[in-house]
Amino acid sequence: MTAPRLASGRPMSDLVLPDRIETAMYTDPDIFTAEMERIFSKTWVWVAHASEVPNPGDFVSSFVGLQPVIVTRDRKGRLHVLVNRCRHRGATVCERRQGNATSLVCPYHGWGYAQDGSLRGVPYVEGYTGDFDKSSLGLKALRVEEYQGLVFASLNPEVETLSDYLGHTKLWIDLFMKQGAGYPVKTSGEHRFRFPGNWKIQLENTTDAYHFPIVHRPFIESLDKQAEETFTFLGREGFVEDLGNGHSVMVMIPELIDLEANLDAPIPDRFLPLANELAKTHPPQEVRRIVRAVGGTGFNVNIFPNAACSMAFFRILRPISVRETEVRHIAIGMEGGPAAANRARLRLHEHFQGPMGFGSPDDVEAWQRVQRGVQGGPDLPLMVNRGLGLESSSVNHLPKGGVSAETGMRAAYQMWKRMMSA
Amino acid sequence: MTAMTVSISNSAISLDEAITLIWTEADLLDRRDYESWLALWTREGHYVIPVDPDARDHVDTLNYAYDDADMRRMRVDRLVGGHAISSTPAARSVRILSRFRLMEAGPAHCVVHCAQHLVEYKFERQRLYAADVTYRLTRSDADLKLDEKVVRLINAGDALGSLSYLL
Ligand code: FES
Ligand SMILES: [Fe+2]
Numbered sequence: 051m052t053a054p055r056l057a058s059g060r061p062m063s064d065l066v067l068p069d070r071i072e073t074a075m076y077t078d079p080d081i082f083t084a085e086m087e088r089i090f091s092k093t094w095v096w097v098a099h100a101s102e103v104p105n106p107g108d109f110v111s112s113f114v115g116l117q118p119v120i121v122t123r124d125r126k127g128r129l130h131v132l133v134n135r136c137r138h139r140g141a142t143v144c145e146r147r148q149g150n151a152t153s154l155v156c157p158y159h160g161w162g163y164a165q166d167g168s169l170r171g172v173p174y175v176e177g178y179t180g181d182f183d184k185s186s187l188g189l190k191a192l193r194v195e196e197y198q199g200l201v202f203a204s205l206n207p208e209v210e211t212l213s214d215y216l217g218h219t220k221l222w223i224d225l226f227m228k229q230g231a232g233y234p235v236k237t238s239g240e241h242r243f244r245f246p247g248n249w250k251i252q253l254e255n256t257t258d259a260y261h262f263p264i265v266h267r268p269f270i271e272s273l274d275k276q277a278e279e280t281f282t283f284l285g286r287e288g289f290v291e292d293l294g295n296g297h298s299v300m301v302m303i304p305e306l307i308d309l310e311a312n313l314d315a316p317i318p319d320r321f322l323p324l325a326n327e328l329a330k331t332h333p334p335q336e337v338r339r340i341v342r343a344v345g346g347t348g349f350n351v352n353i354f355p356n357a358a359c360s361m362a363f364f365r366i367l368r369p370i371s372v373r374e375t376e377v378r379h380i381a382i383g384m385e386g387g388p389a390a391a392n393r394a395r396l397r398l399h400e401h402f403q404g405p406m407g408f409g410s411p412d413d414v415e416a417w418q419r420v421q422r423g424v425q426g427g428p429d430l431p432l433m434v435n436r437g438l439g440l441e442s443s444s445v446n447h448l449p450k451g452g453v454s455a456e457t458g459m460r461a462a463y464q465m466w467k468r469m470m471s472a
Numbered sequence: 473m474t475a476m477t478v479s480i481s482n483s484a485i486s487l488d489e490a491i492t493l494i495w496t497e498a499d500l501l502d503r504r505d506y507e508s509w510l511a512l513w514t515r516e517g518h519y520v521i522p523v524d525p526d527a528r529d530h531v532d533t534l535n536y537a538y539d540d541a542d543m544r545r546m547r548v549d550r551l552v553g554g555h556a557i558s559s560t561p562a563a564r565s566v567r568i569l570s571r572f573r574l575m576e577a578g579p580a581h582c583v584v585h586c587a588q589h590l591v592e593y594k595f596e597r598q599r600l601y602a603a604d605v606t607y608r609l610t611r612s613d614a615d616l617k618l619d620e621k622v623v624r625l626i627n628a629g630d631a632l633g634s635l636s637y638l639l
Contacts, residue, residue: 239534411634
């Protein structure tokens with residue numbers, strides 16, 4: 051495979067420089083097509099959380115790039131990720147978002163597939179010759195691996211192990227999962243929205259603390275003084291680290307890196323009603339641990355190209371076209387945890403996220419302004435140089451910048467460049 | 473006069489009375505008169521927009537909005553505050569509520585099902601939102617008040633655009 055080129059003949063990878071990217075990155079349909087091949091069909095892509103398919107026969111619909119897939123759990127409890135396309139003449143075999151079924155039956159001519167994708171039943175099979183080989187006509191299966199309940203799939207049979215790919219993010223994912231407070235982390239509903247803009251605008255945003263006090267002023271104003279203080283993190287000790295492979299972590303609230311450290315710190319006022327409720331049934335130290343977990347972590351782990359463990363929820367992006375992106379904000383809870391705590395988590399999620407949240411709609415407005423804005427001055431670059439020259443070296447010997455540095459964006463774009471040069 | 477009051481409060485809330493309040497609310501929301509809207513509510517009332525239109529247990533499932541009195545107040549402050557870029561300027565809306573059915577009626581409360589079609593307009597784009605709405609209204613003193621409003625968008629589970637007003 052030769053590296054993709056623009057219509058002008060220039061290699062696409064030239065559009066990324068260390069401190070800036072060119073506008074065509076957001077607007078050129080050829081680049082989008084190449085990204086689907088070189089990135090979304092080559093590396094690991096987040097498809098589900100294991101708690102969405104807890105039992106044998108459970109399935110959930112998802113996407114790998116533009117391709118619709120079904121994530122299933124078979125009778126033996128193993129996960130499969132299957133392209134949602136009948137091997138006969140191409141109909142989708144599943145249009146439900148989530149459910150449980152012993153088999154997937156194509157509605158067109160009735161070919162039936164087991165949860166592992168193998169073709170089981172073909173109506174009137176005598177219409178084929180004796181050498182008709184059912185074993186070669188199973189649903190197309192992707193590579194699938196899981197880390198801490200995060201299920202990733204890859205269309206690339208040669209892809210490295212998920213563990214190698216996630217690399218330095220694993221430590222941060224482990225820390226993120228402490229918000230289960232000892233209970234397994236489960237998904238508990240989601241808000242989905244689309245915006246008329248390129249997927250990389252959202253990719254950047256999860257490592258962008260710079261916008262927070264501006265765009266999210268109305269959210270900050272809706273909080274009490276103490277919480278307002280917590281969310282005022284610009285110019286403080288937070289940081290952004292390049293974690294390799296395009297991944298990064300942005301720490302906004304350093305006190306909330308390890309949710310189990312310093313549990314004796316006072317409980318913030320806004321969590322006192324919950325703490326009092328939990329105290330009726332839980333010992334004091336457990337109350338502190340659960341309350342701390344309910345508030346979520348103080349960081350975002352950006353996992354290239356489509357996932358993030360973002361403070362207290364999962365953020366998943368799905369490219370639809372060069373100018374359209376779908377974003378899912380998946381709420382999380384504690385499986386079997388106290389109802390009052392899970393309820394509090396839902397209310398916190400609703401407060402910021404979703405089409406009526408106090409945060410997300412303003413993010414969406416900013417992102418679509420970017421897409422509209424870059425119609426002007428196509429010759430002008432987009433600057434991602436904030437913090438460049440002020441960075442230090444992290445424990446992983448990778449760039450580490452201040453909380454509002456664009457270090458995470460540079461990490462993602464260097465990975466983009468690498469994959470688009472291959 | 474006293475006898476009159478007693479006789480009103482002893483009779484079941486009529487559909488006409490309910491519709492009058494529901495249409496008043498609709499008009500206030502389309503005119504973005506949010507302060508007057510807040511005054512229509514009981515102190516304990518909840519304004520709910522579920523993500524799953526089939527959900528019945530709203531407190532323990534994810535919603536777009538699950539607003540008690542404090543949250544309604546905060547939401548109104550956000551919408552009129554002028555700092556939220558998504559709601560400044562606000563979208564315009566025109567809504568029609570119809571297909572009313574009185575599901576329960578007593579002297580102190582009633583439950584009404586109805587349909588809502590809302591057209592939103594902003595920046596040269598119109599969007600249509602259809603919803604089943606359930607109202608629980610209660611009579612306190614002489615006034616009828618909103619005690620619960622659940623707006624079930626028919627496409628609630630899909631990817632939605634930002635809502636910079638109230639459904
Ligand atoms: S297309 Fe699926 S059975 Fe024919
Ligand atoms: Fe944001």
